[in-house]
Amino acid sequence: MTSATRPPLPVWHRNTHLKDIDSLVVKYQILNFQGKDILVGRLKVDTPTPSGHAFIIRRFDTGAVSLTTMFQVAFPNASEELKKREIQWVEDTYDLTGNNGSSKDTSITLLAGTWVSPTIAVELGEHRSSMRNPTRPQTIGERGNKGSKSVVGPGWGAREAINIYNYRKQNLVKDKIADAAQRLKDEADETLRLLNLPSSLEALEHSAGLPPSLLQKAEQVRLQDGPAKIEATIAYLQRLAMDILDNEAFEDEAMRKDAAFDRPSSHEANAELIKKERHYRYILVRVAASDETVRQKWDDWKGSIVQLTSDPASTLSPSNRSSAEAAEAVKHSRALRAALEALDSLHREFQDFVRQAQRLADADDIYPRVLNAASGLEKLAEVKPKMFEDVFDQELAKYDKFLEEINKGESKQAELLATIERRNEQFLQSRREDLSLEARKNALRSLDLSYQKYREIIADLNERIQFYNDLMQIFIEFKTQCRTWSQQRSSEIHALARLVEESSLQDEDPDFEPPSPPRRRQDLRRV
Template sequence: MYLFRQAPAPDKDGNSNSALLAAKFKTTEKTVFFKSLSDYIASSYAEPPEAYRDDLRVLDELRQAATSTLDINNNVLKRNIRYYGQLCFILSKFPADVGIKFTWFNAFNSEDSVTYQDMYYERACVLFNIGAIYSQLACKESRNDKDSLTKAFGYFQNAAGIFHLLQHKIVCECRSQLTTDLSSYMLTALENLMLSQAQECVWSRSVLSNMKDANVARVAAQVAELYDMTIEAGSQGSLANTIPQAWLDTFKVKKLYFSAEAQYRKAQDCLADCHYGEEVARMKLANDICGQINELVLSDQRWSKSIRVCIVDMAKQQMELVSSNCSRAVHDNDVIYLDPVPSVSTLTAIPPYKLAQSKTPEIVENPGKFLGDEELGPPLFKGLVPFVIHQAASLYEDRKEQLVTKDLIASLDELTADCESVLSSLNLPYALEAIQKPVGLPPSILVGADEIRSEGGLLGLKRLLDSAIGANKRANDVLDESEKTLLEEAQEDQRVRQNAPSGSERAKRPSSSELTNTLRSEMARFRNALHEASQKDALIKDVIDKWSSFLSLLSCSRDEIERQVPSTTVNPITDPNHSRIVERLHQYLGEVSIMKRERLKSIEKLKRIAAEDDVTPVLNEEMQRLAALSSTPILKYELHQFEDVFLQRLDKYTSWRKYISEEAEVQTELLDSIREANQAFIMARTNHPLLQQREQFLIGMETAIKRFREASFNLHDGLRFYATIESDLNKLKDNCMDFAMARHLNAKDLLGISHEEMNAVLAHSSGQPSGSQQQDPNAIWDPSMPLRYTKRN
């Protein structure tokens, strides 16, 4: 555990004798970059993490150095700024949620902490502490030396600039809910506090330099105005419960103090200009304001304890000074000058003179300018390709995949599918094959018949069906046995509890129905599954019966199949135009084959072009171009900066849209020609019934082959299902028998009798005669042997 978690500093707000307040520090717990970043480099960047071993070590050392000291000096400031600058740079190399957990505590509540995997969060907390260091360095400076006050003035302005930067540019990039010390209200309050105290340093220096009272009054008026803004910001939201009460009390006292100071100094200026009446009015106003401070601090014990002693002393000295000067001014005017005293409402407001400004040190606002110099050191992970390049490459791949696969290739596949659909609707090329090959069989039927024979033909399919039906029956039998076991146990339970004395253990015994809900639910689930499986088996049986004649033929040899298929050899078509019609239709179908083959080649070419389309080098060139235009190496790359690159790279695929459009036109014309030729072909065949018979027979055989494959697949799948469910059912049956046996033994214990006596008792309770000679052989128990509910498999 690091920053200030080891031992508290003597005074976290700076010098307790100072009238100025310093921002508190955020504390943190130990965090190591080395392993997480090494793993990320290896997995996401495909680079050897060993090449960045020194950078990883230095980064961990920077964090430790920035968060492990209690002393406040310029060296601590430099270490924090160096770590912050390197964080800014590596955020251009890695994603913020790289997998490293950062834990930071609320600066104003040590019990409040949050842990996030967010390097933006880490950067914000480090920057907060840089602002706190600036404020503490300012508080360490003397208020009695003009040079020290000048330094403090600069430190407070820097602190205000840090909190301004944190609020408007850094915290907004954090991706999680932060503690209240990083809220917009708190950062505004801290910025205003730093500006108030910077202006207060100007006032102190003005007093030491004996500046004109009129100018000192204007400076003091600005201090009061800034403290008023701090009070307003510190009272927003939940900050009233976050900012220390002593701080809020100090803000209010300081506002009153400098309001009185502005009026006192302006009164002194009026005295110098002989405006005695106005002097009296302003002295009285200053005295009234001092009275308010007196009521708050000197008359209220809580306030006197919460306000620092040095501030209370300042208020006392001011009250004494203003009171004495007010008495003098009133006396002199009443006795000597007799100048009319204006009312307070008519006094001209003192125009504030603001010198304090929020000034973010350039090394913090633009750390990239200082990378490579002594202040921040060489940039870490300089050779690592920024993470955004990987994101951009991935985004381009997604867009390319969408364009190539889901747009261009999908459109070509859709054209081909449309073409095949049209040919199928025209029964082509089967109708043409039936004419050209009046004897013999198409290759698809021959291959299908070989497949059917290799699987045992129709008989093999029926054996599979019989196996499935048998498995279903065996599974139902096991389920029946389980149900019978539970039924017998329930009957026994009813006899045990019958006529049981009220309040006895037998009467209190849980009923079987209460204990078997789970088992019966499982039975119902298995019964439904078996019923559904049985219905599927029945559907498969109907398919087999419907196509049995074709399947029986397909189970025969090729010669036998050819003999059974109708042939047109003995009765050829006599239409003199038939040959010309067939030749033309055959030519069109050949053109379809060529078109589809060339289309497949085009698709392969398109896939090859897409596979070789590596956008990473172009993205790197664009990144270098953007970096060259920037004055800092810490350039926050955004994906939208590469949109022009994406458009240029994807533009080369535009020509494929034109190709697809041309393919669609060619296919439309070709299919129209095929429809026309097919119509003529159909007319030529209308007077040849044997040819139609052959075509229908071939179609039936094709369909039977498909049905065989579907049935075979479904039956094999069903047998695997039955094997699994049968194992589960046996386990269920064993559970039922174990349950019944345990209940039986419990029943014996409740009755307090032996096994042989129990049958007689139960038989008597059920109205049956006792004795083994009169027992039903199907009864639950046999007195001569152990309890047996059902036979185990």
């Protein structure tokens, strides 16, 4: 995620009806798209619009929340252009992979709109809720209470000019500074990955045990008791199941064998509930297949992840080298290490440039200058945003120094990467005949990949637990419906049983009369 400032939010369109969020009720619905059933939750929120309400929607196959509906609830009367700007910023800033389907990822059903993970949704929601709800500024040309001209705020043209400048400023900082710095770092990281750096270098510098880059990761897995945690979580998922109507069906069938009356069978009487139950079971079957994929990933990587929890001193055996070979390798490794540290320093400089540019952008307020220019322009003609282009260029020139530093850094990085490749080749040549070091390098690479798989598995399991917990709320409501229906059937059984018993007694004793219901108090007073 980049840290570029988002476009200004239309706080004057804030939903004034959005007050007690805790009192809102989530309702669930099964949607069918492209032949697939998707469980969604809908949160109905009051809005100052003709319809009077809007919905926030969450899908439970991926757990994602609709960003489109979030914006509509937060700013119900904002223009389509303002909504597009916010959504575009989110799409450019966050990784939204896995939240919604696409032409590249057909395993997830594609739904309309932009979808974000719950974590991102909470982050965006907290930022929006912290925004104040200012009144729309009174504009030049609008009359005050006494009919006089007000000059406390800019007119439409100047106001749009301010928005345009802020948008260009934010795009410049994001695209040409922050994103450019991140792109350079990503390119460097990819080059180092292809060269297997710094793993191959650490394999020499730390001839036994785990190098520092892996030691911290292994310690994290040990402290979390990683393998046991995964096993326990998988076992917990396997215990989540549903068995709802069996008791009622057993009671019904047992009574039908003994009672002499005609009554619809259980599966006929509860056809609607059975239909729902089968549908929910179908969802669980599909989810179980996905759970098995996670389980298979754990089975495949369990051995390597368990190795991360072993004693660091005994995790990898040291390599054996002659003193001459070691001296040559150390010489080239030091030169390579120096180049790597220079590259790391360059990336830290990039981050400093990004932070400085963002601080400047946060403090950059063009309002006074636009207001001053607008007061002079309105005397000549109607103020339009394009009249402020010169002002835009002059103000944006403040960011040229950061653009120059990024361009210089790009050239410097290219030189450093070329040096690293050359030094790495010399380093590899000095240790090419050392088979023990090559084996150690491969082992370190495998352990590093094991840590990444461990994090993937934990994240997958946490998402599945959240999904099951959400789905369980629906099942609890469904189970309550089934219990109510079962109690009604049970009462019906007992009533029919009494009728059969009374009928049998009448057949045996013609003078038998069933007990009369108790008289009311009014009837007793009449006696």
